[in-house]
Amino acid sequence: MEIRTVGVVGLGTMGAGIAQVCVQAGVDTIGREVSNELGERGRATIERYLARGVEKERLTQAEMDAARGRLKLTTDLADLAGCDLVIEAIVEQVDAKTVLFAELERIVSREAILATNTSALSVTEIAAATGRPERIVGMHFFNPAPVMPLVEVVRAELTDPAVHDAAYEFVRRIGKEPIRCSDTPGFVVNRILIPLLNDCVRVLDESRVTPEDLDKAMLHGTRWPIGPCALIDLIGVDVHVHASEALWESLREPRMAPPPRLVAMAKAGLLGRKTGRGFYTYEQ
Numbered sequence: 001m002e003i004r005t006v007g008v009v010g011l012g013t014m015g016a017g018i019a020q021v022c023v024q025a026g027v028d029t030i031g032r033e034v035s036n037e038l039g040e041r042g043r044a045t046i047e048r049y050l051a052r053g054v055e056k057e058r059l060t061q062a063e064m065d066a067a068r069g070r071l072k073l074t075t076d077l078a079d080l081a082g083c084d085l086v087i088e089a090i091v092e093q094v095d096a097k098t099v100l101f102a103e104l105e106r107i108v109s110r111e112a113i114l115a116t117n118t119s120a121l122s123v124t125e126i127a128a129a130t131g132r133p134e135r136i137v138g139m140h141f142f143n144p145a146p147v148m149p150l151v152e153v154v155r156a157e158l159t160d161p162a163v164h165d166a167a168y169e170f171v172r173r174i175g176k177e178p179i180r181c182s183d184t185p186g187f188v189v190n191r192i193l194i195p196l197l198n199d200c201v202r203v204l205d206e207s208r209v210t211p212e213d214l215d216k217a218m219l220h221g222t223r224w225p226i227g228p229c230a231l232i233d234l235i236g237v238d239v240h241v242h243a244s245e246a247l248w249e250s251l252r253e254p255r256m257a258p259p260p261r262l263v264a265m266a267k268a269g270l271l272g273r274k275t276g277r278g279f280y281t282y283e284q
């Protein structure tokens with residue numbers, strides 16, 4: 001099954017990055033947002049990153065122009081009718097996603113593949129809201145999508161193996177590193193990373209070490225490329241707490257539950273880089 005045109009629904013942090021990856025890989029892409037302003041904001045983000053790529057000589061001006069030309073915007077979901085693959089990257093709420101998938105199902109062809117970029121929801125539950133769960137997969141990109149190579153290609157309970165293979169091949173075609181996995185909580189990376197980062201934060205309190213020294217310990221004692229506190233600041237304390245809560249809900253393992261220190265930071269607005277303060281302070 002050939003994938004010629006891709007739809008990306010939601011052009012926020014992830015959707016804009018995913019659309020950028022697609023157009024840079026030569027794929028005609030239609031981005032759908034809820035308003036023209038939000039669509040244009042997504043386009044501006046993509047163009048800013050492409051322009052930075054030209055400055056750093058990662059792509060030529062001609063390649064940037066060609067990539068820009070492959071992106072179309074719409075607010076009308078019906079414009080996605082001709083897409084062979086639609087990647088959903090809207091808010092992380094199961095009701096919003098199931099409503100969207102039910103609408104998409106009515107619009108696209110029977111051969112189209114529908115993918116969700118959810119981090120923590122059940123792909124199987126989203127698929128069950130449609131009449132064709134066999135055509136639905138998870139495509140879990142990492143943030144920032146244009147930079148992070150990995151994409152977890154998630155097989156839900158009823159996904160057709162041929163659809164899973166086609167999604168995997170598409171991810172390879174757009175220059176990413178796919179892995180095949182099943183629809184288990186946190187898939188692979190978050191299932192490992194979230195409890196691990198929670199353990200790191202608990203050590204902060206137990207051993208009364210500073211965030212600087214904890215990061216130093218993991219950088220120089222294990223050669224992690226980034227310390228755990230700096231990584232949580234980069235992910236966003238709120239995003240990490242939300243993902244921990246979702247894993248805790250599904251698995252009920254104590255390590256999954258967000259440490260009280262992180263919950264307090266989230267409530268206080270100490271969200272990390274995006275608010276200028278988390279474990280560290282950042283210039284805005």
Ligand SMILES: NC(=O)c1ccc[n+]([C@@H]2O[C@H](COP(=O)([O-])OP(=O)(O)OC[C@H]3O[C@@H](n4cnc5c(N)ncnc54)[C@H](O)[C@@H]3O)[C@@H](O)[C@H]2O)c1
Pocket residue numbers: 009010011012013014015032033034038088089090091092093096100117118119120140141142143239
């Ligand atoms: N941010 C991350 O680090 C990250 C990483 C991997 C996966 N995810 C997942 O990706 C998805 C999107 O996350 P995000 O961080 O990009 O969120 P975001 O809030 O930055 O963007 C969501 C966008 O979707 C738009 N939207 C909402 N409903 C819509 C609809 N029906 N049609 C079209 N657009 C709609 C919103 O206007 C917004 O611009 C979530 O499922 C999230 O769990 C996020």
